[in-house]
Structure formats: C-alpha cells, structure tokens
Amino acid sequence: xxxxxFECLTKMFFKFMKTSIAFICVIFGTIVSSYGQKxxxxxxxxxxxxxxxxxCIGANSEGLFLIKKNTRNQDRDIMxxxxxxxxxxxxxxxxxxxxxxxxxxxxxxxxGLRMFYAQENSNNKQVDIRxxxxxxxxxxxxxxxxxxxxxxxxxxxxxIFVYKLKLNPNILITYTSDLSENPASYGYVLxxxxxxxxxxxAMNLGAQNxxxxxxxxxxxxxxxFLMREDGVSKIVKQGxxxxxxxxxxxxxxxxxxxxxxEKYTVTEGLLKTDFKNNNIVFAGLFSNLDSxxxxxxCVWKYNLVSNSESIQFTPFPPDIVTxxxxxxxxxxxIFNLRVGDLDFRADGGIILSSEDYQETHExxxxxxxxxxxxxxxxxxxxxxNLLVLSINPADGLDWHTVVRKDQVSVNDNGTFSSxxxxxxxxxxxxxxxxxxxxxxxxxxxxxxxxxxxxSKILVRPQNYDxxxxxxxxxxxxxxxxxxxxLTPRGIVILKVTY
Numbered sequence: 237x238x239x240x241x242f243e244c245l246t247k248m249f250f251k252f253m254k255t256s257i258a259f260i261c262v263i264f265g266t267i268v269s270s271y272g273q274k275x276x277x278x279x280x281x282x283x284x285x286x287x288x289x290x291x292c293i294g295a296n297s298e299g300l301f302l303i304k305k306n307t308r309n310q311d312r313d314i315m316x317x318x319x320x321x322x323x324x325x326x327x328x329x330x331x332x333x334x335x336x337x338x339x340x341x342x343x344x345x346x347x348g349l350r351m352f353y354a355q356e357n358s359n360n361k362q363v364d365i366r367x368x369x370x371x372x373x374x375x376x377x378x379x380x381x382x383x384x385x386x387x388x389x390x391x392x393x394x395x396i397f398v399y400k401l402k403l404n405p406n407i408l409i410t411y412t413s414d415l416s417e418n419p420a421s422y423g424y425v426l427x428x429x430x431x432x433x434x435x436x437x438a439m440n441l442g443a444q445n446x447x448x449x450x451x452x453x454x455x456x457x458x459x460x461f462l463m464r465e466d467g468v469s470k471i472v473k474q475g476x477x478x479x480x481x482x483x484x485x486x487x488x489x490x491x492x493x494x495x496x497x498e499k500y501t502v503t504e505g506l507l508k509t510d511f512k513n514n515n516i517v518f519a520g521l522f523s524n525l526d527s528x529x530x531x532x533x534c535v536w537k538y539n540l541v542s543n544s545e546s547i548q549f550t551p552f553p554p555d556i557v558t559x560x561x562x563x564x565x566x567x568x569x570i571f572n573l574r575v576g577d578l579d580f581r582a583d584g585g586i587i588l589s590s591e592d593y594q595e596t597h598e599x600x601x602x603x604x605x606x607x608x609x610x611x612x613x614x615x616x617x618x619x620x621n622l623l624v625l626s627i628n629p630a631d632g633l634d635w636h637t638v639v640r641k642d643q644v645s646v647n648d649n650g651t652f653s654s655x656x657x658x659x660x661x662x663x664x665x666x667x668x669x670x671x672x673x674x675x676x677x678x679x680x681x682x683x684x685x686x687x688x689x690x691s692k693i694l695v696r697p698q699n700y701d702x703x704x705x706x707x708x709x710x711x712x713x714x715x716x717x718x719x720x721x722l723t724p725r726g727i728v729i730l731k732v733t734y
Contacts, residue, residue: 266322267699271692271694273694273732273733273734274732274733275694275695275730275731275732276322276323276730276731276732276733277323277700277721277728277729277730277731278319278323278324278326278728278729278730278731279323279324279326279728280723280725280726280727280728281317281326281328281726281727281728282725282726289304289305289306289307289308289708290302290303290304290305290705290708290709290710290720290727291303291305291710292710292712292718293316293342293343293344293349294343294344294712295344295712295713295716296344297321298318298321298372299318299319299320299321299372300318300319300321300323300712300718300729300731301316301317301318301319301344301349302316302317302319302729303315303316303317303342304316304317304727310339311332311338311339311340311392312332312333312337312338312339313330313332313333314330314331314332314339314342315328315329315330316328316329316330316331316342316349316370316374318372318373318374319729323729323731327373327374328374329374331351331368331370332351332353336355336356337353337354337355338353338354338355338391338392338396339351339352339353340352340353340354340365340396340397340398340409341397341398341399341400343400343407345429347369347371348369348370348371348372349369349370349371349372349374350367350368350369350370350431351367351368351370352365352366352367352383352398352409353365353366353368354366354391354394354396355391356389356390356391357385358389360385361387361388361389362385362386362387362388363385363386363387363388363389363390363391363394363396363411364382364384364385365382365383365384365385365386365396365409365411365425366380366381366382366383367380367381367383367431368380381431383409383425383427383431383433384425384433384436386411386413386423387413388413390415393415394411394412394413394415395410395411395412395419395422395449396409396410396411397409397410397411397449397452399452399454401453401454401509403511404454404455404456404509404511405428405429406426406427406428406429406434406454406456407426407427407431408424408425408426408427408452408454408459409424409425409426409427410422410423410424410439410449410452411423411424418444418445418446418447418448419441420440420441420442420443420445421438421439421440421441422438422439422441422449423436423437423438423439424436424437424438424439424459424483426454426485434456434485435485435486437485437487437488438488439461439481439483439488439490440488440490441481441490445465446465446466446467446468447463447464447465447479448463448464448466449461449462449463450462450463450464450478451506451507452507453507453508453509453516454509455509455511455516455540457484457485457486458482458483458484458485459482459483459485460480460481460482460483460507460516460518460538461480461481461483462478462479462480462505462507462518463478463479463480463481464476464477464478465477465478465479471525472496472501472525473523473525473526473527473528474501474503474523474528477494477495477496477501477502478494478495478496478501478502478504478505478520479492479493479494479495480492480493480495480507480518480536481493482538493536493545493547495518495520495534495536495547496522496525497549499524499525499549500522500523500524500525500531500532500534500549501522501523501524501525502520502521502522502534503520503521503522503523503530504520504521504574504575505518505519505520505521505534505575505578506518506519506520506575506577506578508578508580510580510584510586512580512582513580513583513584513629514539514540514541515537515538515539515540515584516537516538516540517535517536517537517538517578517580517586518534518535518536518537519533519534519535519536519575519578519586519588519627520533520534520575520588521533521534521573521574521575521590522534522549523569527568527569528571529568529569529570529571530552530569530570530571530573531551531552531569532549532550532551532552533549533550533552533588533625533627533633534547534548534549534550535547535548535550535586535627535631537631546631548631550631550632550633552569552570553633556570556623556636557569557570559638560573560592560621560623560638570592570623572592572593572594572618573590573591573592573593573623574590574591574593575588575589575590576589576590576591576622576654576655576657577589577657579657579659579664581626583628583629584629585626585627585628585629585634586626586627587624587625587626587627587659587664588624588625588627589622589623589624589625589657589664589666590622590623590625591619591620591621591622591623591654591655592618592619592620592621592622592623593618593619593620593654594617594618594620595615595616595617595618595650596615596616596618597613597614597615597616598613598614598616599611599612599613600612600613600614614646614647615646615647615649616644616645616646617643617644617645617646617648617649617650617653618643618644619641619643619644619650619653619654619655620641620642620643621638621639621640621641622638622639622641622655622666622681623636623638624636624637624638624639624664624666624683624687626687634687635686635687636687637683637687637688637689639666639681639683639689639691641655641668641670641672641679642671642672643668643669643671644671645671651705651707652669652671652703652704652705652706653668653669653671653707654668654706654707655667655668655706655707656668656706656707656708656709656710656711656717656719657711658711658717658734659711660714660715660734661714661715662684662685663682663683663684663685664682664683665680665681665682665717665734666680666681666682666683667679667680667694667706667709667717667719668680668681668706669703669704669706670693675697676697676703677693677694677695677696677697678693678694678695678696678704678706678719679691679692679693679694680692680694694732695730700721700723700728700730701723701724702721702722702723702724702728703721703722703723704719704720704721704722704730705719705720705721705722706719708720712731715733715734716731716732716733716734717731717732718730718731718732719732
C-alpha cells in the first residue's frame with residue numbers, strides 16, 4: 237500500500253471542518269462502549285509531513301511502542317513513539333536520520349529497544365549490519381555493535397531484511413550481494429535472543445531464475461521461504477506460481493516444494509510457523525491453471541517432529557461460492573479474492589481469512605475555470621465481503637462464515653477500507669469502517685468458535701473527530717488492540733480492551 241501524505245488526506249476529508257468545532261467533538265481519555273469494551277484515546281501527535289502508516293514494535297509494562305512511516309519500505313527518518321499504558325503520555329524521537337544509516341527493523345526486549353540498521357563501509361567496500369541500544373525513554377546508550385558485514389557498496393540495493401517472529405526468540409537476517417533483478421543467492425545470519433550469531437550461510441537458487449522472496453518463517457534449525465516465480469504465462473494463466481523453499485541451517489541445503497499440481501495452482505497465501513503444534517504451514521487460495529477464479533483453498537504442512545510434509549487442494553463447496561458471488565449462471569469460482577490473515581487453532585487446525593478486493597480506473601475529463609478540458613483519472617477501491625474458513629487438522633473444512641461489508645472509495649488508495657483481525661481466547665474480532673451510506677461507524681464482527689457471527693458498532697463518528705484506519709491496527713495483547721486515527725490536528729491512537 238502506497239502511503240499518502242497527511243496533508244492530502246486532511247484536505248480530502250476535513251476541508252469543511254473547522255478545528256475549533258472538531259476539538260469539541262473529540263474525546264480524550266477513557267470511555268466504556270455500550271457493549272462493555274474500554275476505549276482509550278491518546279492526544280493527537282503532529283505528523284510534520286509524516287503519514288500514518290503505523291507499525292507496532294510491541295507493548296509491555298512500560299507502555300506501547302510504535303513506528304510511524306510515510307511508506308512501508310522507508311529506511312530513513314523513522315519516527316518512534318512510546319505511549320504510556322493509559323496513552324496520556326507520549327515520547328517521540330526520529331531515528332536513522334544520518335545519511336549513511338539505513339533503517340532495517342526495531343525489536344522490543346526486556347531491556348529496551350534494539351534498532352537494526354545497515355551502513356556503507358566505503359573503506360572496506362562492504363555493508364555493515366549494526367545494532368543500536370535504546371532504552372524505554374527512547375534514549376540511545378552504549379556503543380553501536382557491528383553484527384556482521386558482507387561485500388557490497390549500496391545497502392539500499394542489497395535486499396536486507398530482519399525477521400522477528402512472535403514465540404521465536406531468534407532473529408533471522410537475509411541479504412544479497414547479487415544486485416541482479418533475480419539474485420542467484422542470498423546470505424543469511426541467525427541470531428539468538430542476545431543477538432549473538434548462531435548460524436550463517438548462503439541459499440543458492442541458481443543463475444537465471446525468476447524467483448522473488450515473498451514471505452519467510454523460521455525455527456531454530458530451518459527456514460521456509462515462500463517464493464514467487466514469474467514468467468510462466470505459457471503454463472499458468474495468472475503468469476506466476478509459488479514454491480516453498482526449505483532451508484536447513486546446519487548445511488544450507490535446500491528443498492523445493494511446488495505449490496501446484498497438474499490441475500491447480502496457488503494464487504496467493506500466507507506462510508507461518510505453528511510453534512504450539514510443531515508445524516510449518518502454508519495456507520492459501522488456488523485456481524485452475526487456465527483460470528483466474530479462485531476454486532478453493534490449499535494447505536501445505538511440514539511437521540517439525542516427524543519431518544513429514546503434506547499438501548492438499550480442497551475445492552470450495554457450492555454454498556461458499558454462492559454466498560460470495562451470488563446465484564449467477566455458470567459461476568466459475570470466486571473472483572478477486574485475496575488472503576488477509578492466517579491464524580492457528582489450539583488443536584492444530586487453522587483459521588484462514590480472505591477479502592473480496594478489486595481496484596478499477598476510469599479516465600474522465602473535467603473542465604477548469606476557463607472551460608478547458610483536462611484529463612483526469614479516478615481510481616476506485618472496492619473492499620467487500622470477508623470469507624472466514626475454519627480448517628481442521630486433517631485439512632477439512634469445519635465451518636465457514638461471511639462477514640458482510642461494502643467499502644467503496646475514490647482516489648484514496650483504500651486507506652480507510654479493509655479490516656484488522658484481533659484473535660481473542662473465545663472469538664475472532666474483525667474490525668472495519670462501515671462505509672455503507674458513508675456513516676463511518678467503526679464496526680466489529682465477532683465470530684465464535686462455532687462460526688456464529690454477531691455484528692456491533694464499536695465507535696460512532698460523533699464520538700471522535702477523525703477517520704480511523706483499521707488496516708494499520710495491531711493486536712497488542714491477548715485482549716487489546718490499537719488503531720491509528722487521522723484527525724485535523726494530528727494522529728490519535730485508539731486502544732480497545734475487551
């Protein structure tokens with residue numbers, strides 16, 4: 237998702253709203269919703285040209301730690317904010333603001349924050365991967381540490397990624413010195429919870445490949461990479477297909493698992509590790525080789541105890557297609573469906589959430605004040621129904637439900653559309669802006685363990701003076717989640733406690 241400047245969105249939604257009136261409407265502090273949830277708002281923070289792409293570093297007894305960005309891949313001038321638990325106090329500071337510092341990631345541990353960044357070492361013609369110590373008050377301390385180096389001159393082109401997973405104390409860093417469009421190899425370094433090196437090596441993919449890393453998950457002894465292969469339009473109508481590459485840290489050996497067969501091919505999905513049930517899992521959607529319509533779901537599993545794997549393509553039953561597409565003649569499948577979330581059941585099953593999404597463009601001609609025609613483009617964004625699948629450990633479908641929503645917007649990149657998912661102990665909570673008739677209610681659809689659904693209005697627009705952005709929300713604990721809100725006076729954080 238491309239970031240939009242704060243000023244543009246403010247003008248778009250608030251050009252008729254005076255700040256003095258808006259200030260009376262906003263609620264700062266804590267209220268309890270009609271359904272019993274506790275809602276807490278922070279004071280607005282001026283953005284100074286920074287957008288509201290919000291990433292959650294983590295939360296602990298010290299409070300909530302966030303990153304604000306203009307774009308998802310921003311690598312300089314990173315705004316970090318520390319909110320107190322009640323959101324009444326906030327400390328913010330800009331990091332990676334030196335010319336030769338390229339921000340990679342920031343993690344939260346028991347002692348503070350750790351900032352990973354890359355630095356060009358022109359004297360040795362190499363790129364250094366470095367670590368900076370930051371306390372909970374966002375004050376730097378100690379001396380930065382060089383974790384490792386590799387040959388190269390431009391950190392921005394080295395495809396460096398720092399991966400930190402929940403429930404996994406280790407950290408995986410991947411990079412490449414091959415600056416071609418599709419690198420023949422990637423280096424990797426595995427760090428322990430004290431940021432000491434556990435393992436390192438190279439993943440060799442071979443020359444003249446058409447592979448790109450889409451997602452990564454890992455354990456203490458191996459990593460799995462979801463790879464997308466382009467340039468196969470003669471084989472697959474969609475023009476690409478997927479593989480899982482399984483990398484063993486002990487000897488850098490690779491196993492290549494195709495996510496297609498002679499009839500079906502995966503269109504997209506998510507790759508995660510189920511640490512409780514000792515499985516690495518890919519779950520996604522598939523179509524026929526010669527079709528763009530989604531026909532069903534695919535599950536690939538690798539069991540970490542038995543070292544066994546399985547893959548299964550399961551077509552949707554007719555009622556799912558009918559619920560999503562309506563009772564049309566010759567329905568070929570579900571069109572424009574994309575995966576949003578993959579979560580694990582306690583028994584080893586999975587919950588797969590997918591969203592009906594489409595983007596269209598229209599060329600129009602407008603006339604200026606002098607009567608001269610000026611071409612313009614209208615971009616329409618459609619974020620519609622959610623399909624929720626509960627899949628059992630044998631990869632069969634236990635139940636499904638459809639969360640009805642109708643979000644259509646123009647020329648805003650769909651910023652206020654889509655949803656976020658909070659996984660509670662007894663229910664799934666889908667949070668979204670109800671844009672039906674432009675009422676802007678922040679609504680939730682709660683789905684229990686049997687698939688029964690209940691919809692509620694969590695916040696009405698008269699209770700706040702901005703626009704909430706659920707797709708940038710994060711679950712910060714077992715019963716809490718946060719959502720950023722764009723207001724004329726800055727960005728506000730809403731924290732919801734169930």
